Amino acid sequence: MRAYIPAYDLRVPGSLSEALALIGREPGVWQPFAGGTDLMVLLEAGKLPHKKFLSLTKLADFRGIECTADAVLLGALTTYTEIQAHPILQAEFPLLCTAARETGSIATQNRGTLGGNVVNASPAADSPPALLVYDADVELVSERGLRWLPYHGFHTGYKKMQIAPNELLRAIRLPRRAQQWKQYYRKVGTRKAQAISKVCFAGAARMENGTVRDIRVALGSVAPIVLRAVKTEAAIRGNRITPDNIAAAKGVLAREIAPIDDIRSTARYRLRVAQNLLQEFLMLLSR
Amino acid sequence: MSETVAKINIACIVNGARQRVQAYPMARLLDILREEMHLTGTKEGCGEGECGACAVLLNGAIVNSCLVPAIEADGSEIRTIEGVASGDQLSAVQSAFLECGGAQCGICTPGMVIAAMALLARHPHPGDAEIREGLAGNLCRCTGYQKIFASVVRACKTSGEKLAGTR
Ligand SMILES: Cc1cc2nc3c(=O)[nH]c(=O)nc-3n(C[C@H](O)[C@H](O)[C@H](O)COP(=O)(O)OP(=O)(O)OC[C@H]3O[C@@H](n4cnc5c(N)ncnc54)[C@H](O)[C@@H]3O)c2cc1C
Ligand code: FES
Ligand code: FES
Numbered sequence: 001m002r003a004y005i006p007a008y009d010l011r012v013p014g015s016l017s018e019a020l021a022l023i024g025r026e027p028g029v030w031q032p033f034a035g036g037t038d039l040m041v042l043l044e045a046g047k048l049p050h051k052k053f054l055s056l057t058k059l060a061d062f063r064g065i066e067c068t069a070d071a072v073l074l075g076a077l078t079t080y081t082e083i084q085a086h087p088i089l090q091a092e093f094p095l096l097c098t099a100a101r102e103t104g105s106i107a108t109q110n111r112g113t114l115g116g117n118v119v120n121a122s123p124a125a126d127s128p129p130a131l132l133v134y135d136a137d138v139e140l141v142s143e144r145g146l147r148w149l150p151y152h153g154f155h156t157g158y159k160k161m162q163i164a165p166n167e168l169l170r171a172i173r174l175p176r177r178a179q180q181w182k183q184y185y186r187k188v189g190t191r192k193a194q195a196i197s198k199v200c201f202a203g204a205a206r207m208e209n210g211t212v213r214d215i216r217v218a219l220g221s222v223a224p225i226v227l228r229a230v231k232t233e234a235a236i237r238g239n240r241i242t243p244d245n246i247a248a249a250k251g252v253l254a255r256e257i258a259p260i261d262d263i264r265s266t267a268r269y270r271l272r273v274a275q276n277l278l279q280e281f282l283m284l285l286s287r
Numbered sequence: 288m289s290e291t292v293a294k295i296n297i298a299c300i301v302n303g304a305r306q307r308v309q310a311y312p313m314a315r316l317l318d319i320l321r322e323e324m325h326l327t328g329t330k331e332g333c334g335e336g337e338c339g340a341c342a343v344l345l346n347g348a349i350v351n352s353c354l355v356p357a358i359e360a361d362g363s364e365i366r367t368i369e370g371v372a373s374g375d376q377l378s379a380v381q382s383a384f385l386e387c388g389g390a391q392c393g394i395c396t397p398g399m400v401i402a403a404m405a406l407l408a409r410h411p412h413p414g415d416a417e418i419r420e421g422l423a424g425n426l427c428r429c430t431g432y433q434k435i436f437a438s439v440v441r442a443c444k445t446s447g448e449k450l451a452g453t454r
Binding site: 002005006007008009010011012033036037040041043044045051053055057081104105106107108110111192193194 | 290291292311312313314315334335336337339342348349350351353354355356358359402405406419420421423424425
């Protein structure tokens with residue numbers, strides 16, 4: 001059933017200090033509202049118990065993509081459309097651009113934000129695997145000031161994360177060192193457009209004379225959180241890509257992920273597809 | 288009954304005309320357009336961002352109005368299907384839909400036309416893949432899509448139609 005709209009408040013603070021004061025005074029009472037592409041769906045379904053929302057749309061500090069010599073800083077309000085249009089992201093962070101292009105429709109991409117995707121904390125979200133592969137950091141802001149956290153470890157359990165009720169996610173930072181890495185991203189869903197992932201895989205590796213010097217592997221929809229597969233990475237790092245090594249890595253991956261049966265797919269299917277995607281990625285490295 | 292909040296004033300420009308309405312802050316732009324402004328061309332299909340029947344241009348960008356809270360319409364410029372033709376003169380996209388049979392029951396059509404316009408503004412000469420991507424957010428229960436696709440291909444040929452600032 002639809003929600004009773006008059007019961008919902010949505011404030012639009014004009015400045016960061018105003019926003020932080022509000023959530024500082026009443027932590028947990030005011031829930032952030034960015035593009036609304038997750039929240040409005042819950043509202044329509046009558047599944048939004050929270051009644052008070054704080055729109056971030058006027059916070060200039062949360063917008064824009066800034067590039068320095070060693071990092072790209074994306075404001076939390078950066079939309080999927082903005083990600084795809086950015087030349088440095090296209091050149092150096094293609095996995096994030098692909099994730100953005102495969103997220104919803106153009107209308108969703110015009111409204112949905114990267115920060116919203118991170119804090120909504122769906123295990124099936126499509127950008128977080130790319131963020132994990134790129135060693136992203138997240139910047140949290142409260143009245144007390146700023147703190148940076150590695151994105152790996154930010155999600156601690158299903159919809160649980162290291163953000164306090166008086167904090168907002170302000171930005172996501174990507175170190176600019178992926179250029180020499182071979183990169184791979186594939187989202188598997190029911191159909192080509194507008195599907196929620198059954199499995200989503202992002203990988204990157206730095207090769208040296210046929211040996212994997214360093215590697216990142218991350219997957220969506222195979223665990224309660226989007227998972228960086230560190231054990232699988234360790235099984236591959238330092239090795240050459242051989243059929244035996246691929247088989248071994250697939251075995252490690254099977255023990256590292258914990259896919260479930262749900263409305264979109266089955267645990268068995270997800271396990272098999274995750275392993276096949278790992279293989280496809282590793283084959284790409286050997287080329 | 289839950290507590291209720293006060294309505295807010297919303298001023299925006301819709302299809303070139305100034306509009307002022309009062310609405311609850313979380314009301315959907317879709318409902319404001321249809322029920323307050325009586326612009327019922329914009330349709331509701333799913334109410335959850337999946338079908339595109341409610342698509343409008345908000346500050347030039349295509350959005351699903353069922354997912355936009357009223358408060359964000361304040362100060363904005365909106366274009367709905369009612370603002371696509373100039374008087375009796377249909378736009379190139381609309382004419383192409385007529386000529387190619389791109390509409391049957393018509394429920395998806397306003398959103399399809401808006402999506403096609405947004406597409407042509409981004410890619411005046413779209414390839415097949417771009418057309419499919421541009422329409423991927425719009426569902427149709429009647430046509431089987433082929434005629435909609437053909438309508439957009441035709442519109443590209445007839446139009447040169449450009450909407451400044453449309454994404
Ligand atoms: C039709 C449709 C298709 C979709 N397809 C995909 C898809 O393919 N892949 C995918 O990953 N997602 C998809 N989504 C989900 C959604 O679009 C994304 O998760 C989007 O990135 C959410 O961003 P938002 O700004 O709209 O979030 P909102 O709905 O505004 O917020 C989402 C959550 O994040 C919190 N939040 C937002 N910003 C901040 C911040 N800066 N600081 C603290 N908390 C914050 C909010 O409180 C809320 O809990 C789809 C949604 C729809 C409607
Ligand atoms: S009614 Fe808005 S997308 Fe379906
Ligand atoms: S014409 Fe009926 S839904 Fe498209």
